[in-house]
Amino acid sequence: MGWASGGVIFDDVAHALIEAGAADELKRRTLGKLIDWLREEDWDTETESLEEFRDDSVIVALFRERGITMQCSDRTGPTNAGVCTRKLGHAGDHVDHQDFSWSQAVKP
Ligand SMILES: [Zn+2]
Known part of the structure; x- marks a missing residue:
């Protein structure tokens, strides 16, 4: 069973950090932990969130480090x-x- 709502959580947090002008290191620490936690909870729409943030090099790198790419x-x-x-x-x-x-x- 997948868990699509993980994407809503990730997208909301990531958008909030970007809009707040968060530094790369803060984005890395916050979103890296969030990705790991969501994946433990059976998140299965990671690629949709990756597509949403495909122009954000920090987020693309966080997904790539976890084997999620496109x-x-x-x-x-x-x-x-x-x-x-x-x-x-x-x-x-x-x-x-x-x-x-x-x-x-x-x-x-
Ligand atoms: Zn290319």
Whole structure:
């Protein structure tokens, strides 16, 4: 049996921390513990929360450290490039299914 409401708890806490401008270390400590606790309680919608916060590098890293990941799917390559097939939060260039690569835009 899964437990989808874990995602509501996680998403609410994560949004609150982001809106409050929490430092990365505070996000890591709070959300890391929350992820571990929710998973012990049989949380089964982690990937939905990962998708929700896919632009937050701290949250992506917390999930990745626990083996929860998804495809990067970046589409910012040249027009002849496909979508990136590497894992979300990867280092280095984006790479599509034909091994065509393009650099990651540096976020401000
Ligand atoms: Zn990528």
